[in-house]
Amino acid sequence: MTVSLYEVRPAGRHAAVPTGSLFRRVYAPRACDALAYSMATYAMPLVVLATTGSASLTGLAFALEWIPRVAAFSFAGDLVDRSGAAIVCFVASLLRALLVAGAGVVLFMLPRGTTETVTVMALAAVTGALTQFSFIANEAVGAIVSRRSEGQSHKVQSVLIGIDQTATLVGPALGGVLLLTGPTRMLACLSVLSFLSAGLALQTPPTPLRAGRGGGQGTGGGMREGWSTLRSLPSLRRLVIGLAFSNLALGLLQSASPVLVEGRFGRSPAAVGTLWSVAAAATLVVITCCRFALNRAGLWGVGVISGTVAAAACLAVPWAPSYAGYTALVALFMAADGGLTVVLRTLRSLIIPPAAFGTTLSLTILILLLPFPVAGVVLALTPPPYLTDVMGACAVVQALTLLITFVRLRRDPVLRATANPVPREA
Numbered sequence: 440m441t442v443s444l445y446e447v448r449p450a451g452r453h454a455a456v457p458t459g460s461l462f463r464r465v466y467a468p469r470a471c472d473a474l475a476y477s478m479a480t481y482a483m484p485l486v487v488l489a490t491t492g493s494a495s496l497t498g499l500a501f502a503l504e505w506i507p508r509v510a511a512f513s514f515a516g517d518l519v520d521r522s523g524a525a526i527v528c529f530v531a532s533l534l535r536a537l538l539v540a541g542a543g544v545v546l547f548m549l550p551r552g553t554t555e556t557v558t559v560m561a562l563a564a565v566t567g568a569l570t571q572f573s574f575i576a577n578e579a580v581g582a583i584v585s586r587r588s589e590g591q592s593h594k595v596q597s598v599l600i601g602i603d604q605t606a607t608l609v610g611p612a613l614g615g616v617l618l619l620t621g622p623t624r625m626l627a628c629l630s631v632l633s634f635l636s637a638g639l640a641l642q643t644p645p646t647p648l649r650a651g652r653g654g655g656q657g658t659g660g661g662m663r664e665g666w667s668t669l670r671s672l673p674s675l676r677r678l679v680i681g682l683a684f685s686n687l688a689l690g691l692l693q694s695a696s697p698v699l700v701e702g703r704f705g706r707s708p709a710a711v712g713t714l715w716s717v718a719a720a721a722t723l724v725v726i727t728c729c730r731f732a733l734n735r736a737g738l739w740g741v742g743v744i745s746g747t748v749a750a751a752a753c754l755a756v757p758w759a760p761s762y763a764g765y766t767a768l769v770a771l772f773m774a775a776d777g778g779l780t781v782v783l784r785t786l787r788s789l790i791i792p793p794a795a796f797g798t799t800l801s802l803t804i805l806i807l808l809l810p811f812p813v814a815g816v817v818l819a820l821t822p823p824p825y826l827t828d829v830m831g832a833c834a835v836v837q838a839l840t841l842l843i844t845f846v847r848l849r850r851d852p853v854l855r856a857t858a859n860p861v862p863r864e865a
Contacts, residue, residue, distance in 0.1 A: 461595070465584050468639035470602050472532065472573050475632040477610025478625075479535070479570045483563045486622045490546065490559050507568035509808070515575040516665065516801030519646065520794060524583075528576035528640035535569040536633030538562065543626035559622075566629075573636065579646045579796050582788035596784045597730045600777065604723050608716065646793065665802035668795045674851045675790060678742075678783055679803050681844030683810055685746075688753050688837040689776060690814030691830055692769065698818075698826065704762040714766050721770040722777035729781045738782050739854045743845050745778030750838035757830040786854065 519527050542562045549555045585595040617625035669676050696714060700706045725745075732741050752772035759765035791799045814833075821829045848854050 461584065464642050464644060465580060465595075466598060466602060468528075468636065468643050469577050469581065469599055470606065471632060471639055472528065472577050472636040473603050473606035474610050474613075475532070475535070475629060475636055476570050476574055477606040478614045478629050478632065479566045480610070483559075483566060486618065486625060487559050487563060489618055489622050490551070491556050507564050508571040509805070511568045511571045512575070512801040512805050515572045516797035516799070518572070519576050519579050519797030520664075524576035524579040524646040524797075525640055525643050528573045528580075528643070529637050531569045531572035531576070532633045532637035532640060535566055535573070536630045536637060538565055538569075539626050539633060540630040543623045543630065546626070547623045573640075575797055575800060576640070577643075578800055580643045582791065582796055582800075583646050583793055584644060585785070585788035594730045594733075596788060597726050597733075597781050600781055600784065601723055601726050604719055604726065604777070608719050646796070662798070662802055664795055665798035665800075668791065668799040669802055672790055674848060674854055675786060675803070677844055677847055677851075678786060679806055681746075681840050682779060682783060683806050684840035685749065685776070685779070685837050686807055687810035687814055688830075688833045689772075690811040691817060691833050692753070692756065692772070693811075694815050694818045695826060695830060696769070698823070699765065700762065702823070704765065706762055710762065714769060717766055718770040718773035721774040725774040725777045726781060729778055733781070733785070737854070738786060739845070739848060739851070741778055742782040742848070742854075745775045745782065746841040746845055748772075749775035749779065750834070750841055753834040753837055754831070757827040757834065 515527070539562065542558055545558050546555060549558070581595065581599045613628070614625050617628055669679070700710050700714065704710075729741060732744075736744070749772055752768050752775060756765065756768045756772065759768055787800070787803065817829065817833075818826075
């Protein structure tokens with residue numbers, strides 16, 4: 440099936456570039472929601488630990504937070520396609536703000552005990568699901584603006600990824616500092632951010648609805664709709680599969696780093712946090728550079744460079760002789776992975792039909808996330824003496840997969856076309 444870079448039939452007002460600046464209508468709402476997303480993801484388990492004092496309950500809360508998120512992917516994408524991103528983000532953020540504020544009041548009034556524990560555990564699960572709805576909605580807004588930005592899609596996507604990375608740096612730190620004064624203040628801050636996110640969502644550009652397709656009839660939604668769309672887009676399908684295998688190596692690296700840093704290099708747990716902070720900073724630098732590199736090398740060229748660097752760094756990581764060398768290689772790997780993410784998100788925003796974006800995005804995120812729990816299982820089943828060998832084997836699989844992926848995409852007309860975008864039809 441031939442896939443055009445832009446739809447033949449204009450999508451109407453829903454796909455138009457919004458009036459007003461991108462900062463006011465796209466970047467500011469994204470920044471606010473990304474910070475709330477980061478705090479909800481990383482700080483909620485800390486709230487559980489602060490209120491219950493139990494490491495096992497903290498782990499359970501983390502699982503309860505992510506299980507609804509994974510379950511919400513299909514429904515969230517389908518709802519965005521049917522109702523529009525703005526209303527989904529508004530409702531999800533508003534509900535999150537109200538629930539977090541209510542939980543903060545309850546925790547302030549209740550004494551320590553079973554009721555307090557149940558409250559924070561339930562809050563972790565509900566905020567996880569609601570946060571996923573707002574994330575999918577904001578991704579849909581970013582994609583619509585990207586594909587209508589007259590050849591500047593990669594610049595819009597690099598800014599959005601930079602916002603997400605910055606929020607990933609700031610959110611956990613902000614949550615940790617606020618928790619020093621008690622869980623209530625951290626929850627109050629998360630509630631305020633959620634209220635702001637809800638208010639800003641009302642000014643984001645509308646997204647095309649599935650009912651707006653030719654003939655005015657919607658089609659079946661959910662994962663079936665996303666899978667049908669993904670199968671019709673071979674370039675996106677190949678890239679997603681390649682990056683899924685790369686995420687297996689990334690997941691094993693993330694889960695094994697505490698073991699290696701503390702056990703092999705004799706460093707404290709704080710050194711693990713320093714490691715990921717350095718990696719996040721390197722990723723931000725590379726994402727900024729990608730805005731200019733994509734103008735010269737195109738999506739395929741940047742993807743090949745990023746994939747080569749990521750594979751080389753991942754192959755070298757298990758044999759790092761020191762903590763400094765290990766940190767440098769992990770930062771290099773994460774930075775290259777950031778370049779691959781820019782390529783994926785730019786391609787995704789350009790070629791997925793707008794009315795099926797939510798469901799297709801949900802499916803691609805699921806495919807990309809599934810390797811992470813698999814990596815956790817691999818780590819759990821691997822005896823410590825063989826951990827380096829297993830990481831090396833995963834690195835080899837990653838390198839081969841990325842090589843095959845970009846060789847198959849070398850002559851792909853869609854990837855070549857996005858390097859020099861065709862003019863948008865009137």
